[in-house]
Amino acid sequence: MASHIRPEDDPGSEAAEPVRPEWLRPAPEGALWITEEGEQARLALKGNAPALRAALHAGISEEDYVTTVKVLRRFVRNAGGTITP
Secondary structure (H helix, E strand, O other): OHHHOOOOOOHHHHOOOOOOHHHEEEOHHHOEEEOHHHHHHHHHHHHHHHHHHHHHHOOOOHHHHHHHHHHHHHHHHHOOOOOOO
């Protein structure tokens, strides 16, 4: 996730209440470590990602999807926000 974390983000406070508290444990210097149970859940979610994407994209062409993303990015920029890769 390091490539998605910005300097102003606070992963510790964001993860203070994870979906299931047993998925994370505190580590030195305020870091969080994923537990074995958390890792199993992450892998299960990762394994289901293609099916979830297919369900969400059902009936939406790739062209329409790309157009939608471009429009939403323009909304964010028009509102003064920034888009990070």
